Amino acid sequence: MAEHPLQEVLAGGHVDAAVFALRPDYRALLLAVDGIVAGPSDAASDALLRTAEEAAREALADRSVPELPHVAAWREAYRAFGAKPQRTRNSLESLLRRAASGLPRVNRLTDLYNAVSVRHQLPLGGEDLTRYAGPPRLVRATGTEPFDTVADGGTVIEHPDPGEVVWCDDAGVTCRRWNWRQARRTQLRDDTTTALFILDALGPLTDEALRSAAEDLATHLTRLGPDVHTAQRLITADAATESGG
Known part of the structure; x- marks a missing residue:
């Protein structure tokens, strides 16, 4: 982990003032982890997803997906x-809409954070930190930043719209439209051992609920190896707090 010390990565994380101008109630909770014993989907990750699918069915028993408060926000x-x-x-909305027919099974890490996202009803992204170039930053795009994705079975480079809210590092965009689509470059893989998770919250979700989701995620992550270490940082419009684990 000499290449990506967890606290150094978190300390460099930044949300631009132009983003907070759009939504002063926005909060980003960054959770970094190393020492993961990664792998493909397994019985444990499948069980978590099944629990999340049931939670989604209960949440949507008397309302549609867009009517859920955090989705609406x-x-x-x-x-x-x-x-x-x-x-x-x-x-979050994409996952909730898929829950009725079954959430995707991708790999242990992706399955885990998708389950937490649905259970706690907040957008949640996961990135491979060994493929990052510099710290994570949430900004409004100029429109020139590169974003690598897949189209028609091949890798292509796209660019965000000017003013679009994007997560990025020194090499380009890592996630477009705040929490819509992640770049191929930094996506989690079956062999990922060091990762960054970004939990996004707006007004309907309290700080307590945001931290509860992070702790749920961290608890499951620590079961993925004997030497797992986590650290987290909350970024808000007013202040930032940090903690390690």
């Missing part, structure tokens, strides 16, 4: 920077 946030939420859904 993220739709408003997308409109604030010019995105159409009906066409580009945030990651």
Whole structure:
């Protein structure tokens, strides 16, 4: 972990003032972890996803996905920077819409954070830190930043819209439209051992609920190896706090 000390990565994390101008109630909780024994989906990750699917069914028993408070708040946030939420859904909404037919099974790490996202009803992204170039930053794009993705079975480079809210590092965009689509470059893989998770919260979600989701995620992560270490940092419009574990 000499290449990516957890606290150094978290200390460098930044949310631009232009993003907070859009949503002063936004909070980002960054959780970094190393020492993971990674691998493909297994019985444990499948069980977590099944629990999440049941939680989604209960949450949607008497309302539609867009009527859930945190989903509705993220739709408003997308409109604030010019995105159409009906066409580009945030990651939480996308997962909730898939829960009825079954959440995707990808690998242990992705399954884990998808389950936590659905259970706690907040957007949650995971990145491979060994593929990062510099610290994570949430900014409003100029429109020139590179974003590597897949189209028609091949890798292509796209660019965000000017003013779009994006997570990025020194090499380019790591996630477009706040929490819509992650770059291929930093995606979690079956052999990932060092990762960064980003938990996104808006007003309907309290700080207590945000930290509860992070602790749930951290608890499951620590079971993925005998030497797992985690650290987290909360970034808000007013202040930032840090802690390690």
